[in-house]
Amino acid sequence: ISPNYYGFNEVVLEGFINYSGCEVQHIVSNEKYIYENFGEKAGNFFAKIFLGKNLKSEKAVKKLTSTINALEQFDYIVINRHDLLTKDQMLILKSKTKNLLSLLWDSLEKIPQLENNIDLFNKVYSFDGVDAEQHGFVKINNFYFIKKAVNNLNTFKVSYLGTYDKRIKQVIKFFTFFKEQEISSKAKIYIYHSELYKVKEVLPATVQFIHDIIPFSEAYKFYEDSKIILDLAHENQRGLSFRPYEAIGLKKKLITNNSEIMKYDFYDPQNIFVVDTGKEINIPVEFFESDYKEVEQSIADKYYIKNWVAKIIQDNE
Incomplete structure (x- = not known):
């Protein structure tokens, strides 16, 4: 329900x-x-x-x-x-x-x-x-439900998909940085058309408003042509959203402002770069250029939806 x-x-x-x-x-x-x-x-x-x-x-x-x-x-x-x-x-x-x-x-x-x-x-x-x-x-952790092979034919370095909320300031900060560093990027921000009047910010050219919801079951497709997924946690968020797990399933690198991720067994600085958004963004070029490092299969499998369901069922048998 x-x-x-x-x-x-x-x-x-x-x-x-x-x-x-x-x-x-x-x-x-x-x-x-x-x-x-x-x-x-x-x-x-x-x-x-x-x-x-x-x-x-x-x-x-x-x-x-x-x-x-x-x-x-x-x-x-x-x-x-x-x-x-x-x-x-x-x-x-x-x-x-x-x-x-x-x-x-x-x-x-x-x-x-x-x-x-x-x-x-x-x-x-x-x-x-x-x-x-x-x-x-x-x-209980969140999960990924799509498995993909590593895709080296990436049109963009970074992609972000989100909704219009307090995080918009961070979106602007990141995509301004990407533009200054000549890092190819794209973002789509969902907002009701009737609420556009609330927008006071000037967005970078690579950030686009959309007014039709992209269903969760289809959202992963937005990341397929990118090497890196950008994950921006909500204020005071203490767990991991779905983005880090989607990155595992899609075999993508991740940039995030959620330092909680460093406590998880799949954390690897070659794949995941943690940014302190209270400071100036400074992501080394090596992170954008280096290859994705495969997550150990036994670790990756833990976060697949099959095992997420199994935990709920087995806990209550």
């Missing part, structure tokens, strides 16, 4: 289908309610104006509750973003399994509401090591 967010849910769903050994059912928790007729739409319009109520949202909750009520018993129920469900919905789910599991792709600091109803779960999985230690969660 998860929201449809950049298509992450579809990749996880396919992973469970392929590698869990279970029959799998998927429920999208943020599916929008579609009006049955014009009268229903008009009624909601007046309810919002005169009653301060959003009947459409209430109907969406009722529809999801009805779907959950109709479920049979499951060996495992895994919920991503459980804060999008009501407590009543989660209590219904808890009655339908011996293994009610929460999967956190965000820290409690980033989404504080995730701490609500945490006691309902048999286990909570988090990529944030600090949250795991402080709250008794199970630490």
